[in-house]
Amino acid sequence: MYGLVGYLDRTGDDHAPIGRIALQMLRALAPYAPDSTGAAFFVPKIPGHVFVAVNIEGDDVRGLSGRVVRRVGRKATVVSSRMVGNSLQLILDQLDDLRGIVDVVESVSDVGEVECFSMGRSLSVIKDVGSIEHLEEEYALSAIRGTHMIGHARLATESRVDASHAQPFWGRPRPDIAVAHTGQITNYHKLRRRFEAQGQRFFTTNDAEAIGAFLALEMESGASLEEAMRLSLDVLDGTFAYVAATENQLGAAKDLMGARPLVIAETDDFVVVSTEAAAVCEGLEQELVTWEPDAKEVHVWSLESPLHRRAAAEPR
Amino acid sequence: MFSIDAVKRSTREVNRLIRQAVAQGERDIHVYDPRGRHSLGVALAEPVHLVFAGTVGFFCGAMGDGPTVEVHGSAGWSTGEGLQSGSVVVRGHAGNAAAAAMHGGTVCVHGNAAARTGIGMVGGMVVVGGNVGYMSGFMMHHGDLVICGNAGERLGHGMNGGRIFVAGAVKQLGDGVVECDLTPAEHTLVADAVAAAGLSHGGSFRKFCPVDSAKMRRDGG
Numbered sequence: 338m339y340g341l342v343g344y345l346d347r348t349g350d351d352h353a354p355i356g357r358i359a360l361q362m363l364r365a366l367a368p369y370a371p372d373s374t375g376a377a378f379f380v381p382k383i384p385g386h387v388f389v390a391v392n393i394e395g396d397d398v399r400g401l402s403g404r405v406v407r408r409v410g411r412k413a414t415v416v417s418s419r420m421v422g423n424s425l426q427l428i429l430d431q432l433d434d435l436r437g438i439v440d441v442v443e444s445v446s447d448v449g450e451v452e453c454f455s456m457g458r459s460l461s462v463i464k465d466v467g468s469i470e471h472l473e474e475e476y477a478l479s480a481i482r483g484t485h486m487i488g489h490a491r492l493a494t495e496s497r498v499d500a501s502h503a504q505p506f507w508g509r510p511r512p513d514i515a516v517a518h519t520g521q522i523t524n525y526h527k528l529r530r531r532f533e534a535q536g537q538r539f540f541t542t543n544d545a546e547a548i549g550a551f552l553a554l555e556m557e558s559g560a561s562l563e564e565a566m567r568l569s570l571d572v573l574d575g576t577f578a579y580v581a582a583t584e585n586q587l588g589a590a591k592d593l594m595g596a597r598p599l600v601i602a603e604t605d606d607f608v609v610v611s612t613e614a615a616a617v618c619e620g621l622e623q624e625l626v627t628w629e630p631d632a633k634e635v636h637v638w639s640l641e642s643p644l645h646r647r648a649a650a651e652p653r
Numbered sequence: 654m655f656s657i658d659a660v661k662r663s664t665r666e667v668n669r670l671i672r673q674a675v676a677q678g679e680r681d682i683h684v685y686d687p688r689g690r691h692s693l694g695v696a697l698a699e700p701v702h703l704v705f706a707g708t709v710g711f712f713c714g715a716m717g718d719g720p721t722v723e724v725h726g727s728a729g730w731s732t733g734e735g736l737q738s739g740s741v742v743v744r745g746h747a748g749n750a751a752a753a754a755m756h757g758g759t760v761c762v763h764g765n766a767a768a769r770t771g772i773g774m775v776g777g778m779v780v781v782g783g784n785v786g787y788m789s790g791f792m793m794h795h796g797d798l799v800i801c802g803n804a805g806e807r808l809g810h811g812m813n814g815g816r817i818f819v820a821g822a823v824k825q826l827g828d829g830v831v832e833c834d835l836t837p838a839e840h841t842l843v844a845d846a847v848a849a850a851g852l853s854h855g856g857s858f859r860k861f862c863p864v865d866s867a868k869m870r871r872d873g874g
Contacts, residue, residue, distance in 0.1 A: 365689070595749060595768035595787050598711075598730055614689030614708045614729050624686065624707035627727040628746040629767035631786035631805055 375464025
C-alpha cells in the first residue's frame with residue numbers, strides 16, 4: 338500500500354510535462370514509501386507505432402533481451418529497442434497482431450523471467466524497486482511529456498518487493514490501460530481464480546494486479562472505464578482507493594466505506610488526484626483547493642471533454 | 654504578526670518555529686505555503702491565532718486547547734481531532750473524520766467535509782457550510798454537529814448522545830437515529846452558530862438524535 342497520484346492535462350497539449358509532475362508528486366510521498374515506485378505515462382501517439390515495456394529478470398538479462406528483440410523482429414519492425422536497468426523498452430511498427438505480441442515476448446522464458454509491464458499505442462509503464470530518485474536517475478522521468486499519468490509509491494505489506502510487484506499495473510491484455518491502488522482487496526484470491534479461469538495471466542501476488550484485470554476484462558466486454566470502475570465497487574471487497582487511466586481518460590474510485598484517503602483538485606487546465614494534498618500541492622508547485630470524494634464515489638475525466646469540470650463532479 | 658514560510662521546511666521545522674514563536678509571546682502567527690504537510694499546529698495550549706495560508710494535510714490543529722487555527726485552503730483527514738477548546742476553521746473543504754473525538758471548542762468547515770465528520774464527538778460544536786459524507790456523526794457521544802448542506806448515508810450511526818442539525822437532504826439515517834423537533838433554544842443555538850461562522854443555508858434545519866434520548870424526552874425522563 339501507500340500513496341498514489343494521477344494527473345490529466347486539459348489544455349489540449351499532448352506534450353505536457355507529465356514526467357516532471359509525476360516526479361514532484363511522488364517525491365512528496367517518498368518519505369513514507371521506500372520500497373518501490375512507478376508511473377504509467379500516456380505519451381503522444383506516433384501513427385502505426387506500439388510501445389512495449391518488458392521487464393527481464395534472471396541471470397542472463399542481456400541474452401534474454403536479445404532473444405526478445407529477435408523474436409519480436411519476426412512479427413514487426415523494431416523501430417527502437419533500449420535497455421534501461423532490467424527494462425527493455427521497445428517501439429514497434431507494422432505490427433499486425435497487437436495483442437499477440439505479448440505472448441511472443443513472454444514466451445521467451447517459460448519460468449516468468451520476461452514480463453510485459455505495458456503495451457499500447459500511448460501507454461508506457463516505468464516502475465522499479467527503490468525511491469522516485471532512483472527512477473529519475475535511471476529513467477529520466479522528468480523529460481517525459483504527454484497528456485496524463487498515474488503513479489504510485491509503495492510501502493510493501495503483503496507481497497514481495499521487486500519491480501514486478503511495484504505499481505502501477507497494466508490491465509492486460511487490453512492495450513493502454515493501467516491502474517494504481519492503495520489498501521487491501523480482501524477477496525483477491527477468489528477474484529484471481531475467477532480471472533485465471535477466464536484466461537488472465539498473473540505475474541504477482543499484489544492485489545492491485547487483480548483490479549487491472551477486472552477493469553480490462555469488463556472493458557473487453559464493452560464497458561466504458563467509468564462503468565467498469567463503478568461495477569468494481571460492487572465486486573471488490575476491502576478498504577481501498579485506486580486510480581486508473583486509459584489512452585484518453587483518468588479515473589479515481591473510493592471503496593464503500595471511504596476508508597482510504599483520496600483528494601482531488603481541478604482547474605481549467607488540469608485535474609490532479611492523490612492520496613495526499615501534499616503531493617497535489619508539491620506536484621503542481623502551487624496551493625490548490627483539494628476536496629475528498631465520499632465513500633463509493635467514482636470520478637472519470639476525459640481528454641475529449643475538457644469542460645467536464647468540478648461542477649459535474651461536485652460531492653454530494 | 655509573526656510569519657513562517659513553510660516552503661523548503663519540513664513539518665518538524667514548521668511546528669518547531671510555531672512553538673518557538675508561541676513561547677516568545679507571539680499571538681498572531683501566519684504560516685505561508687504549507688503545501689499539504691501533515692500534523693501542523695498540533696497540541697497548542699495557548700490562545701494564539703494561527704493561520705495557514707494554503708492547503709494542509711492530516712491532523713491540522715488536532716488536540717488543541719485554546720488556539721484559533723484558520724486554514725485558508727483545504728484540509729486533510731482528522732482536522733481538529735481531539736480539540737479540547739478554541740477553534741479550527743477551514744475555509745475550503747475537509748477530508749475524512751474532521752473533528753473526530755473532539756471534546757470542546759468549535760470546528761468549522763466552510764466547504765464540504767468528507768466521510769465520518771464528527772465521529773466519536775465527546776463535546777463542542779462542528780459547523781459545516783457545505784455537505785458531509787458517509788457516516789457523519791458516527792458514534793457521537795455529546796456535542797452538536799450543524800450541517801448547512803446535505804448529509805450522506807448512515808448519518809449518526811450508533812450515536813448515543815449529542816445532536817445533529819441538517820438544513821439540506823439526508824440520504825440515509827444510521828441505526829438508532831430519529832428525527833426530533835427543535836426547541837426554540839435549539840433554533841437560536843443553530844442560527845447563532847451559523848451566523849458566527851459567517852455561513853448561510855438554504856432550508857430549515859432538522860434535528861437528529863439517538864432514539865433513546867428522544868424516547869426519554871417524550872417520556873419525561
